[in-house]
Amino acid sequence: MRMKDRIRQLKAEKGAIILAHFYQEPDVQDVADFIGDSLDLSRKASETDAQIIVFCGVNFMAETAKILSPEKKVLLPVYNSSCPMAMMINKRRLLDYKAKNPDRKIICYVNSYAEVKALSDVCVTSSNAEKIITHFQHEKMLYIPDKNLGMYLKDRYDLDIDIWPGYCRVHNNLKVEDVVIARNKHPHAQVLIHPEAPLDVLKQADYVGSTRGILNYAQQSSHQAFVIGTESGMLYPLQKACPGKSFHILKEPMSCVNMKKTRLTDVLRALEEEQYEIHVEEGIRKQAKKALDLMLELS
Numbered sequence: 001m002r003m004k005d006r007i008r009q010l011k012a013e014k015g016a017i018i019l020a021h022f023y024q025e026p027d028v029q030d031v032a033d034f035i036g037d038s039l040d041l042s043r044k045a046s047e048t049d050a051q052i053i054v055f056c057g058v059n060f061m062a063e064t065a066k067i068l069s070p071e072k073k074v075l076l077p078v079y080n081s082s083c084p085m086a087m088m089i090n091k092r093r094l095l096d097y098k099a100k101n102p103d104r105k106i107i108c109y110v111n112s113y114a115e116v117k118a119l120s121d122v123c124v125t126s127s128n129a130e131k132i133i134t135h136f137q138h139e140k141m142l143y144i145p146d147k148n149l150g151m152y153l154k155d156r157y158d159l160d161i162d163i164w165p166g167y168c169r170v171h172n173n174l175k176v177e178d179v180v181i182a183r184n185k186h187p188h189a190q191v192l193i194h195p196e197a198p199l200d201v202l203k204q205a206d207y208v209g210s211t212r213g214i215l216n217y218a219q220q221s222s223h224q225a226f227v228i229g230t231e232s233g234m235l236y237p238l239q240k241a242c243p244g245k246s247f248h249i250l251k252e253p254m255s256c257v258n259m260k261k262t263r264l265t266d267v268l269r270a271l272e273e274e275q276y277e278i279h280v281e282e283g284i285r286k287q288a289k290k291a292l293d294l295m296l297e298l299s
């Protein structure tokens, strides 16, 4: 039996659901029940009736699913698929900051671990960060851990906000000259960039938004060609959603090694052996859930 068919059969037998991030390999996206960005996947994880969630992404995403759905078995197919940005902040450093700045609201990007979310007031994703930040705009804030999304928000709104110095290596690597080169190469294309890129690069874009935002923009636009400034896995769902249009990556390579660790064989093994199960300590989970629930309520 073909591996994809075996995965689909096992999934049905076990009543499992496969969730996959847009950055996953095309083969993995093909066996998923639902593909999306962090906000889409958080919502889906909290709404599904399935008792087993196989989460194809990096570990903070599977952890988020477990926080929202503690009664379900959440499986991460590759044990060590982690996000370097999420590791740029930890509980000890955040507690230290909070002790010195007790009046600041902690606005936490979902690209973070449960113990950090548990110390935060609200979570955001790149889809809803603008909406949520305006809710707190008259308060003093700390934005963690992505400096680029933080700088983008600070530039757009008049905020009293401290910004943590974390970043995504894939997006932080983009330069203004990359946009200039891409525009010369594809003069009729629109440039769509994810807000994890540096602010000077974002100012060169025709559109700045999350992966879901980029997908919606490309679908609704009358333009036929686009330069995409985010992880290269995004080209596959874009091409599927917009078959007549052309998409070019802003810079080669724009590939997240951790997102690309998950293979079909890992998904199959996850279902066969029900591994690797995600656990979150209950006290931390409850606190982290408050920040995620507020995000879902405000978005």
Ligand code: SF4
Residues within 6 Å of the ligand: 023, 058, 082, 083, 084, 085, 086, 111, 168, 169, 170, 171, 231, 256, 257, 258, 259
């Ligand atoms: S693309 Fe960047 S933010 Fe996303 S998982 Fe990879 S390193 Fe983390």
